[in-house]
Amino acid sequence: MIISEKIKEERLKHNWTQEELAQMLNVSRSAVSSWEVGRNYPDLETIIAMSELFDISLDDLLKGDKEVVEQISDDTKTRKDQSKKIRWLVITIIVLISFGGIFGYRSIRNIDISSDDQIQLVTVLNNGDIKVNTSIPFYRSMSSYMSSKDTESSVIEITLGYSFDWSFKHKESIVIPYDKEFFNGIDTLHIVSPDGEVLSSIPLNEKKN
Secondary structure (H helix, E strand, O other): OOHHHHHHHHHHHOOOOHHHHHHHHOOOHHHHHHHHOOOOOOOHHHHHHHHHHHOOOHHHHHOOOHHHHHHHHHHHHHHHHHHHHHHHHHHHHHHHHHHHHHHHHHHHOOEEOOOHHHEEEEEEOOOOOEEEEEOOOOOEEEEEEEEEEEOOOOEEEEEEEEEEOOOOOOOOEEEEOOOHHHHOOOOEEEEEOOOOOEEEEEEOOOOOO
16 A cells, blocks of 8 residues: 555544644645645655654555655655755854954954064154054055153153055054153153064154244
């Protein structure tokens, strides 16, 4: 007996209509009708559900229907293959997103000058402003500086920062404006790394009044 006949036999044995069986299996009535006439076959999950619903073993439900058994075997193999592919696809997407996030963050965040080879030239301009020329990647531009002073040692410390430049203008220099009050009593400027290492030391000439 093929599975289409077995489904109909078990349904009638339990005095269920096609609509009632469909509701219990959470499928459409037309699906049940198609199974019973052999137009197509239920999937593996539905066959297992019917086995439990009819209270018969899978062997009894599938007995004599080699075509369905082969189809289930093929479907199971296909689903396993698809499951592996989906799993690897998800892993690949997660890895790409992770690397993209890391690269994106590193690309747009502000980065401090941290080595002396990034400092090319420091010039004290006529008006007292300090111009620093640097060597940074072409897709970045100088964008910020932070200053602090130690009046006891007459030193100003400057930390320089650069960030991603969406315009790709590649601004390699930055000007630190002269502030008479701030620079008062200072005779040396240090460009330092974030951890305090002196990258460049510049003696300051007398500033304009």
